[in-house]
Amino acid sequence: MSSFLQLRGIEKSFGAQRALCGIDLDLGEDELLVVLGPTGAGKTTLLRVIAGLETPDGGQLHMAGEEVGHWDPASRDVAFAFQNFALYPDWTVRRNLEFPLRAPGRQLGEGEIAERIAWAADLLHIDKLLDRPSVQLSGGEMQRVAIGRCIVRRPRLFLLDEPLTNLDAKLRESLRVELALLRRSLAIPMVYVTHDQAEALSMADRIAVLSEGTMLQVGTPESVYRNPSSPQVARQLGQPAINVFEVCSRGGQWWVEGGGSIGSTRAAEGTVSTIGIRPEDIAPHGGSGGGIVRAVEDAGSTWVLRVDWLGQSVHITADKERDYRPGTDIAPKVRTERIVEWRGSVLRDT
């Protein structure tokens, strides 16, 4: 995969606040990269640096092999879709979509403009809305038009900043799927910023986990989910969150201090580690006991049990073939091969 966008050692501070700390990142020609992180991680600053809306304090930015760090935003030919749809309310959808194509400097013929609008409207299922004033659109329709306005330009790079965040859950789910389907027919590289782990897992070719301006891990959704580089990364993906234990190896077993054994290990006797176990990798039955169900949550296709086990509160996903009640004793059993191990005691006070 040849790389379209390359960031090397990007630094950005606002006063004493370091927003980006030496970011290295590559984006393939036809890749969708999701930048995942909580509020304040530096996600939006990163997008703004790529778009040319912020000048980095240091580092290099290459696009298609050219150093573009000093290019103005227009020359970079990047489209930027925001969380808050900025449409002109009194204009029709068509006029909103045409707007970027009629910008000074773009010499597009009327035929070309009409063709691009028809193409975008068809992809986004907004062809029936073209002559409606945008003030009359629903939230989901507005967001589709906002995305349409980005894609009609056929930019070299597409930047999306939490495009689904302000929508309600049902709409978010259906637009997530539409966006995933859309990008297959677009073939434009995309950087997609979100704090929503479900969006990141489902849409990304690769996920970049950002925290406090530092890139913690970059990899495919499956590799980051299965082999997170730290407990902090592990907690960012998966819902309910991964269970984390401080353990010590004794007699081929991991032992939780003051708790009991949790599963087998080949680590040398006396190794101290932090381990993570996903809720779906613990079965509620088949172990040696000691768990007490504290609360039962209905997650639709499964139960999520909150269990007091080994001296801590543990989330366990259970199928719905059985019923559970608070106060019930259970015997959790871990799928040992799925345990994620971080050598040494790396658990931070979070």
Add this chain to the structure above:
Amino acid sequence: MNFLALQGLAKTYPDGTEAVRGIDLSCAEGALTVLLGPSGCGKTTTLRMVAGLERPSEGKILLAGEDMAQWPPQRRDVGFVFQFYALYPHLTVRENIAFPLENMGVIARERARRVEEIADRLRLDHLLDRRPRHLSGGDQQRVALARAMVRRPKLYLMDEPLGTLDADLRLAMRELIRDQQLADSVTTLYVTHDQEEAMSLADQVVVMEGGAIRQRAAAAEIYARPADLFVAHFIGSPGMNFAQGQLENSVFRSGEFSLSLGNCTSEGNVTLGIRPEFVRLVDEGGLRGEIVLDEYQGACRYVHVQTACGRWVVRTEEAGARALGQRVGLDMRSERLCLFDGESGKRIE
């Protein structure tokens, strides 16, 4: 058992808008009941009538047998938590929490004891002398919760209390609310538009739409046997799969696709519905379609299949991704099917 009961409760505004259309609802003592629905369904108006912030046009609100529909808010023994924290900015956390006790005339020493106790339970003890503006959103909402709990009211009323919080904070706060509510067994009425939140918290879910109750049951029951198409669409993520067709001699037909349903007495136009986890990908037979999307979700994958009946979603725990464009069949677990009447949209038993 029916600690809180709403009987024929209605709210019509002077302009004629019928926000709540005569609902009946009962809540067992100590249970957490969630009013769930899209905006404008009447859930918040209902809650505000129970709180005494709206005067009902008709109906009764019985708390422990007494009708309090015409009582002023301060006479109702309820603790209210709003979406927006509504803390007093000029008071410290300690003073904010103590405020309702002061109003009740609780003596200073007892006040201090109860504030400390609740602060300890909600892990606010280190924040007691700060002012709200120096707290994070999550901490502010914990203070609001403490203020509602400290009075030990007969009833908690919560209006989208997690609405403004970040995703991970929302989950932690959700668990905290449920733990405290379970520990104290205080009857709770909780409003949200988020079906996932409703399902995970509730002893009883009440789905509302257009000022009326569509269904009222435990979450698992609503999920497995939605009363009508509205509820079926609203509950579950990803949503239920649907196919419109005809039922004749216990056989469902939709275009080329047919499915034998054992013995079924209904006939005519119906909508068939099934949840993504009860559909299986097969090579031969079933509802035919083409794979258009494979979404990785960690614990499972959602495979999207374009069929003659629309785009269907299959939840699978298969390890590898499916190739896009692959032709597959969808096999359904017949005991998990739901059928809805083609005209009324009501579930056919």
